[in-house]
Amino acid sequence: MEAASTSIDGNRRGVIRAALDWVTRYPMLVVLVLLAVASEIVYPGFFSWGNLQNLASQNAAVGVVAVGMTLVIIAGGFDLSVGAGAAMGAVFYADQSGNMALPLALLLTLLVGAGFGAINAFFISRVGVNSFITTLATTSVFTGIALIYSNSDTVIADAANFDFLGAGDIAGIPVPLIVLVAAFVIGELVLKLSVFGHKLFAVGGNPEASRLAGLRVDLLKASTFIIIGVLATFAGAMLASRVGIGQATFGATIPLDAIAVVIIGGTSLFGGEGSVWRTAVGLAILAIVNNLFNRMALDESAQLVAKGLIVLFAVAVETRFRRN
Amino acid sequence: MAELALELKGVGKSYGATRALDGIDLAIEAGTVHALVGENGAGKSTTLGIAGGRVVPTDGEVEFFGRPLEVGQPRRIQAAGMVAIYQELTIVEAMTAEANVFLGNPVARPGGLLARGEMKRGYTDLARRFGVKAWPGMRAGSLSVAEQQLLEIMRALAHDDVRMILFDEPTASLALSEKEALHELIRDLRERGYTMALVSHDLDEVLDLSDAITVFREGNVVSSRPRSEWDKESLVEAMLGRSASSHRERIGAVAGVAEAKPYVEVRDLKVDGVLDGVDIDVRPGEIVGIAGLVGSGRSTILRSLAGAEPASSGRLAIDGEDLRWPRTVRAGRRHGVGLLPEDRKGQGIIAARTAAENAVLTDLASASSFGWVSRKKLRAQAAEAAVACGFDRERLGEEVRHLSGGNQQKLLLSRWKHSRPRLLLCDEPTRGIDIGAKEEMMATIEEMAADGLGVIVVSSELEELLAMCHRILVLSGGRIVDDVPRGEATLNGLLQKAFSEVGSAA
Numbered sequence: 001m002e003a004a005s006t007s008i009d010g011n012r013r014g015v016i017r018a019a020l021d022w023v024t025r026y027p028m029l030v031v032l033v034l035l036a037v038a039s040e041i042v043y044p045g046f047f048s049w050g051n052l053q054n055l056a057s058q059n060a061a062v063g064v065v066a067v068g069m070t071l072v073i074i075a076g077g078f079d080l081s082v083g084a085g086a087a088m089g090a091v092f093y094a095d096q097s098g099n100m101a102l103p104l105a106l107l108l109t110l111l112v113g114a115g116f117g118a119i120n121a122f123f124i125s126r127v128g129v130n131s132f133i134t135t136l137a138t139t140s141v142f143t144g145i146a147l148i149y150s151n152s153d154t155v156i157a158d159a160a161n162f163d164f165l166g167a168g169d170i171a172g173i174p175v176p177l178i179v180l181v182a183a184f185v186i187g188e189l190v191l192k193l194s195v196f197g198h199k200l201f202a203v204g205g206n207p208e209a210s211r212l213a214g215l216r217v218d219l220l221k222a223s224t225f226i227i228i229g230v231l232a233t234f235a236g237a238m239l240a241s242r243v244g245i246g247q248a249t250f251g252a253t254i255p256l257d258a259i260a261v262v263i264i265g266g267t268s269l270f271g272g273e274g275s276v277w278r279t280a281v282g283l284a285i286l287a288i289v290n291n292l293f294n295r296m297a298l299d300e301s302a303q304l305v306a307k308g309l310i311v312l313f314a315v316a317v318e319t320r321f322r323r324n
Numbered sequence: 325m326a327e328l329a330l331e332l333k334g335v336g337k338s339y340g341a342t343r344a345l346d347g348i349d350l351a352i353e354a355g356t357v358h359a360l361v362g363e364n365g366a367g368k369s370t371t372l373g374i375a376g377g378r379v380v381p382t383d384g385e386v387e388f389f390g391r392p393l394e395v396g397q398p399r400r401i402q403a404a405g406m407v408a409i410y411q412e413l414t415i416v417e418a419m420t421a422e423a424n425v426f427l428g429n430p431v432a433r434p435g436g437l438l439a440r441g442e443m444k445r446g447y448t449d450l451a452r453r454f455g456v457k458a459w460p461g462m463r464a465g466s467l468s469v470a471e472q473q474l475l476e477i478m479r480a481l482a483h484d485d486v487r488m489i490l491f492d493e494p495t496a497s498l499a500l501s502e503k504e505a506l507h508e509l510i511r512d513l514r515e516r517g518y519t520m521a522l523v524s525h526d527l528d529e530v531l532d533l534s535d536a537i538t539v540f541r542e543g544n545v546v547s548s549r550p551r552s553e554w555d556k557e558s559l560v561e562a563m564l565g566r567s568a569s570s571h572r573e574r575i576g577a578v579a580g581v582a583e584a585k586p587y588v589e590v591r592d593l594k595v596d597g598v599l600d601g602v603d604i605d606v607r608p609g610e611i612v613g614i615a616g617l618v619g620s621g622r623s624t625i626l627r628s629l630a631g632a633e634p635a636s637s638g639r640l641a642i643d644g645e646d647l648r649w650p651r652t653v654r655a656g657r658r659h660g661v662g663l664l665p666e667d668r669k670g671q672g673i674i675a676a677r678t679a680a681e682n683a684v685l686t687d688l689a690s691a692s693s694f695g696w697v698s699r700k701k702l703r704a705q706a707a708e709a710a711v712a713c714g715f716d717r718e719r720l721g722e723e724v725r726h727l728s729g730g731n732q733q734k735l736l737l738s739r740w741k742h743s744r745p746r747l748l749l750c751d752e753p754t755r756g757i758d759i760g761a762k763e764e765m766m767a768t769i770e771e772m773a774a775d776g777l778g779v780i781v782v783s784s785e786l787e788e789l790l791a792m793c794h795r796i797l798v799l800s801g802g803r804i805v806d807d808v809p810r811g812e813a814t815l816n817g818l819l820q821k822a823f824s825e826v827g828s829a830a
Contacts, residue, residue, distance in 0.1 A: 212663060
């Protein structure tokens with residue numbers, strides 16, 4: 001390899017090197033572009049407005065949670081309990097929507113999410129239990145609460161406009177799409193431009209150095225769990241709104257999907273590095289792949305296998321290229 | 325000419341566009357100790373890494389006892405008889421001392437069972453030869469760094485066919501007495517015919533131990549000569565490419581401190597089992613040094629004052645004002661106490677973030693408005709502070725992990741240049757950084773002191789304390805046992821004091 005590259009003249013070598021450097025830095029962006037082109041060739045009209053709307057609506061819940069997951073992982077944590085949070089959000093919002101105005105019901109739902117997040121945060125930041133273990137345990141707790149709350153039954157929501165959040169539109173643009181774009185834009189801005197975001201990177205990158213620099217490491221880490229708690233119940237509310245019912249079984253695939261999306265994007269699982277736009281790339285890849293599989297009429301078991309392989313591939317790529 | 329153990333011919337290493345090593349020639353004679361010195365980034369560690377197999381050279385040839393070395397193949401290189409002891413030890417803390425020595429090469433009986441008895445005998449054998457006192461069954465994590473390092477050397481020597489050992493900064497994290505012991509061991513190994521290569525920042529050590537010295541600068545070998553042709557001045561000059569401002573001049577640079585009343589008063593500082601009532605006064609503009617052995621509680625004093633040691637107690641007054649004893653770093657900071665921590669990597673830098681961001685980490689608010697960071701402000705604030713600490717403005721946008729230790733340390737100091745503490749605490753401010761950066765660090769600390777704040781410096785390098793401090797306190801057995809004003813302090817005096825008290829306390 002060395003011999004070959006030395007024979008190329010310097011200028012061209014520089015261009016090739018720059019291109020290679022870019023590819024190794026953003027391998028998943030390349031994958032996304034290839035996928036997008038491929039799917040447009042195989043299924044002309046893949047990028048029609050209708051299909052894009054569809055894609056966004058299907059993936060909005062996972063996307064919103066994935067934004068939160070990006071913050072949590074960058075700050076050095078991990079949250080498995082988001083599926084249970086979403087389930088609780090779904091049954092709670094569906095149930096309360098009959099009792100009060102929808103915005104109020106939504107607000108209450110998000111408060112429940114904040115409460116769930118606070119429970120995680122307490123054990124992780126205050127007591128010092130590993131976040132993986134904590135959220136593994138609270139997954140069970142939160143799921144149980146959602147089941148008890150709903151009597152393990154389907155909660156039917158018949159309030160007017162209940163479907164607004166998950167299936168409504170504003171001036172022809174689907175609400176889930178608006179929510180999705182807003183979540184990613186706000187997430188990226190907060191992470192890249194706010195003092196809070198900068199501190200999250202520091203805390204995830206080196207907690208001890210952050211502590212000695214006077215950052216409130218515990219509080220910062222805790223805040224990410226509360227944020228994702230809120231986002232998880234919000235995602236649950238969207239799921240319920242989309243189908244008009246709430247069930248404690250909703251959101252079962254959210255934790256793995258959200259984590260997969262963050263990892264595929266290339267945010268470091270070790271914390272301290274990553275970005276929300278990367279997660280957006282991850283989400284787009286997963287969404288396109290799912291959509292392709294659906295069109296090819298691949299059954300769900302095959303999709304599961306493929307999804308797992310994609311995650312493995314992404315992690316392998318990150319390990320080989322980015323860790324250097 | 326004597327037999328050559330290691331010979332590098334035109335060996336180079338490029339990282340992308342950066343040329344870390346620029347086609348060097350180097351010959352190390354068998355049975356000698358050969359030191360490689362130079363500033364950080366000069367190429368000495370890269371050279372060592374190539375010889376040890378963990379860095380793959382881009383070009384050139386390497387021969388080991390006349391045979392081509394299989395570069396980039398650490399295991400093959402080891403099998404050929406060359407082992408490397410890197411700065412980051414590869415000790416498995418949860419395993420026993422004995423298991424660590426035979427790690428990767430356990431003695432096994434047919435059938436795959438471990439030959440425990442044999443390994444124990446092997447361990448005891450090695451331990452006797454090298455004066456290791458660690459019990460074979462002790463958990464390696466409970467041993468001191470020096471003992472862990474010995475384990476690593478024992479591991480290296482457990483192979484019978486070892487002929488050459490590479491040491492990367494072997495004494496950087498050792499206490500004085502431990503350093504001496506390791507020096508003895510190295511001499512002893514030479515007696516037994518081993519060849520050794522040594523990378524070290526400690527020029528006294530280099531001059532003391534080696535038979536030949538090679539000086540690196542900017543990826544090239546500047547000069548490779550026998551020990552007898554070098555002295556400290558010529559080494560420094562070769563490393564820097566210019567003559568360094570001498571110690572004498574610098575001593576004159578430390579301004580005198582008026583006989584003002586103390587600016588910082590620390591009384592009865594206690595930490596259970598470590599510090600037993602420490603009193604410290606610092607006058608405005610004064611640099612007070614703390615000398616003592618590793619484990620004497622030097623760092624604990626600084627950490628306590630900074631609020632990083634919640635189990636501490638004591639009384640603190642700054643500028644005549646009695647303050648609540650700081651129990652969190654934030655409280656310490658509100659009092660105006662800033663800590664430059666001991667472990668740059670573990671406690672100081674955020675490796676994946678830019679230099680600019682690291683420089684203002686303690687005060688991000690100053691680079692933002694309404695909670696949003698302004699790139700321009702960040703850049704300006706960082707530039708002001710970092711440049712004052714001798715950091716290159718052009719490199720503010722780089723990720724800190726790509727910077728040399730000296731540059732990282734300048735950034736950490738610039739945090740406090742930026743948020744202007746009343747009491748600055750420096751824990752090993754120049755550990756493991758090159759001479760040029762060292763001088764700049766010391767000069768910046770002196771400048772900051774001259775602004776009228778109080779400074780306390782802890783350092784294992786007594787010469788550094790002698791050069792920059794107005795007063796040196798000797799810490800031993802958790803107490804200040806001596807307070808030596810500048811001018812009266814000598815290296816030997818301090819050493820004796822620090823050691824003798826330990827002896828009498830025990």
